[in-house]
Amino acid sequence: MRALEEKILREGKVLPGHVLKVGGFLNQQLDVAFLSEMGREIARLFADAGVTKVLTIEASGIPLATLAAQALGVPAVVVKKHASANQSKDVYSAKIYSYTHGNDYTAAVAKEYLAPSDRLLIVDDFLACGNAIKGLRDIIGQAGATLAGCAVAIEKQFQGGGDELRAQGVRVESLAMIASMTEDGLTFCR
Amino acid sequence: MRALEEKILREGKVLPGHVLKVGGFLNQQLDVAFLSEMGREIARLFADAGVTKVLTIEASGIPLATLAAQALGVPAVVVKKHASANQSKDVYSAKIYSYTHGNDYTAAVAKEYLAPSDRLLIVDDFLACGNAIKGLRDIIGQAGATLAGCAVAIEKQFQGGGDELRAQGVRVESLAMIASMTEDGLTFCR
Numbered sequence: 001m002r003a004l005e006e007k008i009l010r011e012g013k014v015l016p017g018h019v020l021k022v023g024g025f026l027n028q029q030l031d032v033a034f035l036s037e038m039g040r041e042i043a044r045l046f047a048d049a050g051v052t053k054v055l056t057i058e059a060s061g062i063p064l065a066t067l068a069a070q071a072l073g074v075p076a077v078v079v080k081k082h083a084s085a086n087q088s089k090d091v092y093s094a095k096i097y098s099y100t101h102g103n104d105y106t107a108a109v110a111k112e113y114l115a116p117s118d119r120l121l122i123v124d125d126f127l128a129c130g131n132a133i134k135g136l137r138d139i140i141g142q143a144g145a146t147l148a149g150c151a152v153a154i155e156k157q158f159q160g161g162g163d164e165l166r167a168q169g170v171r172v173e174s175l176a177m178i179a180s181m182t183e184d185g186l187t188f189c190r
Numbered sequence: 191m192r193a194l195e196e197k198i199l200r201e202g203k204v205l206p207g208h209v210l211k212v213g214g215f216l217n218q219q220l221d222v223a224f225l226s227e228m229g230r231e232i233a234r235l236f237a238d239a240g241v242t243k244v245l246t247i248e249a250s251g252i253p254l255a256t257l258a259a260q261a262l263g264v265p266a267v268v269v270k271k272h273a274s275a276n277q278s279k280d281v282y283s284a285k286i287y288s289y290t291h292g293n294d295y296t297a298a299v300a301k302e303y304l305a306p307s308d309r310l311l312i313v314d315d316f317l318a319c320g321n322a323i324k325g326l327r328d329i330i331g332q333a334g335a336t337l338a339g340c341a342v343a344i345e346k347q348f349q350g351g352g353d354e355l356r357a358q359g360v361r362v363e364s365l366a367m368i369a370s371m372t373e374d375g376l377t378f379c380r
Contacts, residue, residue: 029243029303030266032259053219059249063256063266069222076220076253113219 001041001175004153005188007034008176014183018128018156026153027060027125032067038175039067042123042151045173046072049148051121053077053114055140057107057132061124064153068123076123079109079136092142096135099128107135114143127152127174130161137170154178157189191231191365194343195378197224198366204373208318208346216343217250217315222257228365229257232313232341235363236262239338241311243267243304245330247297247322251314254343258313266313269299269326282332286325289318297325304333317342317364320351327360344368347379 013021025031042064054076056065062078069076082093082105093108114120122136133150140147147170155162155174158181162172177189203211215221232254244266246255252268259266272283272295283298304310312326323340330337337360345352345364348371352362367379 023300024303028268028270028300030256030259030268032256032266033263035256036260059252059268062249062252063268066220066222066225066253066256067260069220070226070257073223076222078218078220078249078253080218110213110218113214 001038003034004038004176008154008178008186012186014181014186016183018159018181020126020154020156020178020181020186022154027063030063032063035063036067036071038064038153039069039071041175042068042121042173043071046121046149046151049121049171050119051148052118053120054123055079055114055120055136056123057081057136060126064125065123068121068151072121077109077113077120079107079139082106082108092139094135094138094142097131099131107132107139109139111143114140114145116144118143118145119148120145121148122150123152124150125153127155127162127172128159130165133161133165149173151175156181191228193224194228194366198344198368198376202376204371204376206373208349208371210316210344210346210368210371210376212344217253220253222253225253226257226261228254228343229259230261231365232258232311232363233261236311236339236341239311239361240309241338242308243310244313245269245304245310245326246313247271247326250316254315255313258311258341262311267299267303267310269297269329272296272298282329284325284328284332287321289321297322297329299329301333304330304335306334308333308335309338310335311338312340313342314340315343317345317352317362318349320354323351323355339363341365346371 054069057079091108149171179189244259247269281298339361345367369379
């Protein structure tokens with residue numbers, strides 16, 4: 001999505017440790033009109049995928065997931081982050097390693113919101129190593145549901161998570177895919 | 191909003207400790223089409239309030255805040271929750287008492303996203319004692335910005351937070367206002 005690439009170049013800032021700061025429009029301050037366009041683009045890409053629900057994880061993916069679900073005309077389900085394991089028998093849960101914080105956390109969702117008949121589209125703001133998506137796939141598997149694909153705003157392709165998923169046959173669509181990134185600039189995969 | 195009251199009666203569940211479970215449409219599984227209607231209703235109520243940005247706090251208010259901002263045609267700003275105090279000079283922060291978890295947490299937002307010229311509409315899913323909104327008002331004050339009002343999906347009027355804000359001259363609009371609530375049923379303020 002060329003408009004997103006241009007926005008990243010104009011407003012994004014590369015910080016040490018492969019961090020791309022786009023808090024001005026994507027996940028702290030939300031440019032909702034632009035995010036709505038991104039949601040419509042995700043809906044266009046997955047129009048024929050039979051998506052029944054969008055699945056995301058707290059917290060920064062929620063705005064885009066909400067707007068993609070709006071454009072697709074389906075509900076969204078938000079997986080919660082917990083500091084410690086939740087052993088309730090009423091939830092599906094998965095342990096996820098956070099690259100940003102350097103620790104594990106437990107993601108959980110009430111079983112009642114995922115059914116074996118669901119075809120789920122995972123939506124998130126970033127895809128780097130893919131740890132969050134691995135955890136969500138684990139949860140989808142526990143529910144006996146189907147993964148229709150993954151849609152992310154920004155993929156940091158050089159961190160490998162997206163290509164690993166594609167190699168496993170998962171459809172992954174990134175609205176912007178970054179090939180390389182330093183404090184001097186970044187380049188996109190085209 | 192009559193449609194919301196009916197949905198609460200149909201799908202909500204009252205749990206011990208004044209907890210109203212509406213995770214099936216409001217904050218875990220999101221009925222995005224219905225939330226979009228709620229966002230448009232908030233925009234209608236505050237159409238003449240000169241709102242420049244919507245302000246919310248992680249995580250369960252984000253979907254409605256996003257959709258209210260979409261309907262108002264303004265950006266949204268998401269205040270982050272931190273486990274411990276963030277002393278950075280680049281953020282505004284406030285300590286907030288969590289009724290649900292029985293502890294304090296620090297809410298913080300980068301200074302660059304709030305300007306003295308901003309007229310902010312606080313949007314959240316629930317208003318009970320009003321602790322989160324007090325923290326957000328504190329942050330708005332630190333920024334020298336103006337509070338245009340508060341819009342929430344569900345106010346638990348009997349917990350007093352909404353009326354306390356109104357007594358201080360704050361405009362508070364609740365799409366559904368609960369007068370009383372037990373495991374046997376609930377009644378709305380009309």
